[in-house]
Amino acid sequence: MEAALTPMHIAMTGTTTIQDDDRLLLERMREGDREAFSELVVRHQRQVFYLVWRYVKNDADAKDVVQAAFVKAWQNAEAFRGDSSFRTWLYRIAVNLALNHVRDSGKWKTAELTEEHASHEVPGMQRLVEAEAAQQLRKAVETLPPKQRLVVELRVHEGLSFREVAEIADCSEDAAKANFHHAIKRLRSELGNAE
Amino acid sequence: MLKTIDGCIGVSELLEAYADGALHGQEARRVAEHVQHCASCAADLHAAETVLRALRSLPGQAGPRDKAFWNSMAAEITATTAKVTAPRRWYRGAMGRSFLAGGGLAAAAVLAFVLAMPQQVERLAAPSVDGSLSETVTGLADELQSEGTPHRTLFDELGIPDSDPLDMIDDLDDNDLQAVGAEFTDGV
Incomplete structure (x- = not known):
């Protein structure tokens, strides 16, 4: 585990990154500092919510899962070794809880198109064709094997590096890339079959 | 141009990551040089780029949220943790x-x-x-x-098991990389 950042370290090295700030906040959180925890919530709740939402498909469940993820992070802060960033650790907790929730509730829903998508400025027929293609693609993503889907969600929608994806998916970077390779190949094949 | 099977091994499974701009240095150069003279991999690269473009153009599923939504959620999380260990x-x-x-x-x-x-x-x-x-x-x-x-936690209250489903998934792992290589050697 890397050494904790001290004010002296920050003074000597200049500005801190978001990860460094997270580590400082995490250190304080480990001491039971609720303000530090609240700051981490404000920083990360949006991305965690959107990630979880893609699995559970509704606001109420997504909020419950996000809340549970943060509570788990709070309770287990002491056990966090710091091998990864706080963000990837939190994502891993959230994804596990989301998968548990979906499994237990038996909900593997197909994505519904949002108003946001329906309001695109395209003529009626073209809009319909695009909407169907988008729905088809989203459905294909959701039927990927779980780890392949996770790698695609984290890489394409969350913009995480393969190293971060590997930490969350609990595999090597090469395995994350291999999962990505097979996922894209599979999507390509399924979309090709649909045409 | 004929597909050079030997050269494709170790490159073809990196095409998607390359198309996504995730490769750097020697790894990226290796893929770039290979697709210059391998028509099959060049076609696969093009197809991967198309799928990735389509994925990125998918609309946001949850839609935008206002500030009040986030403030309310943060307040709920903070209030809940105040009640637990x-x-x-x-x-x-x-x-x-x-x-x-x-x-x-x-x-x-x-x-x-x-x-x-x-x-x-x-x-x-x-x-x-x-x-x-x-x-x-x-x-x-x-x-x-x-x-x-x-100690009863929020997880008990919510009925959320403390298991790790990702650990139970029998997907690709490091061992499967061997199998990925085997796919190509089997075809030779």
Whole structure:
């Protein structure tokens, strides 16, 4: 585990990154500092919510899962070794809880198109064709094997590096890339079959 | 141009990551040079780019949220954690329990020795020592019992199991990389 950042370290090295700030906040959180925890919530709740939402498909469940993820992070802060960033650790907790929730509730829903998508400025027929293609693609993503889907969600929608994806998916970077390779190949094949 | 099978091994599974701009240095150069002279991989690269473009153009599923939504969610999370246990300290973890259990066993051994050999105790310890030992053992037993009592967390309340489904997924792992290579060698 890397050494904790001290004010002296920050003074000597200049500005801190978001990860460094997270580590400082995490250190304080480990001491039971609720303000530090609240700051981490404000920083990360949006991305965690959107990630979880893609699995559970509704606001109420997504909020419950996000809340549970943060509570788990709070309770287990002491056990966090710091091998990864706080963000990837939190994502891993959230994804596990989301998968548990979906499994237990038996909900593997197909994505519904949002108003946001329906309001695109395209003529009626073209809009319909695009909407169907988008729905088809989203459905294909959701039927990927779980780890392949996770790698695609984290890489394409969350913009995480393969190293971060590997930490969350609990595999090597090469395995994350291999999962990505097979996922894209599979999507390509399924979309090709649909045409 | 014919597909060079040997050259494709170790490159074809990197095409998607390359198309996504995730490769750097030698790895990226290797893929770039390969697709220059391998029509099959060049076509696969183009197809991967098309799929990735389509994926990125998918609309946001949850839609935009206003500031009030986030403020409310953050407040709920903070309020919930205020009701649950603070971050675990060493004496609450497995190590701490082992330490306390070890201490309890040691104290119990001393007590057994005291009870079994009263005449030696008379020689070795004053009556007040017996009293404090007994209190220590009782205190430790109470402490161990309270440590052993399952603590109900929000997860119990929500009925969310503490398991790790990703660990149970039998997808691709490091061993599968061998199999990925085997796919190509089998075709030779």
